[in-house]
Amino acid sequence: MTESQKASEPSSASATDITILCIEDEPEMIDLFRVILERKGYRVVGAVGGQEGLDALVLFGMGGIFVEALKDVVFRLAPLSEREADEMLTGVRALPILEGVRGQPGVDFDRLRECLIRLSWLVKDFGFIDEMDLNPVLAYPAGDGAAVVDVRMKVAAE
Secondary structure: HHHHHHHHOOOEEEEOOOOOOOOOOOOEEEEEEEHHHHOOOOEEEEEEEEEEEEOOOEEEEOOOOHHHHHHOOEEEEEEOOHHHHHHHHHOOOOOHHHHHOOOOOOHHHHHHHHHHHHHHHHHHOHHHHEEEEEEEEEEOOOOOEEEOOOOEEEEOOO
């Protein structure tokens, strides 16, 4: 089984498992993204950035076009504790959607919490990262994790 096949199947692995893929050709990449995007999940955003000399800010909210249209985001200083990450996740107005409405399952809050905490420590541990945006992150139903679809990173000039 290839790494891309492993990533395309729902996993019962622990929340700390991370799969890094080495995609060698365009058709394989297209197939993998098709599988990721076909799974049902809500689009959320996680980002971190700030000004030199100040602690970085972590952002969480609804992702994709909704972050710009609704501006339903929450900020906290990096690095995050579990409590602070939970406050971010429950602090958006879209919380009822993320919890699940009209028979839709709620998202995997455990995995989203982990993503926010890891993002906040990444920028803290690697000071050359000026900004990092994960948008969208597809938040799957509880127990099914999340998939970061697009990442943009700005690093400090040497």
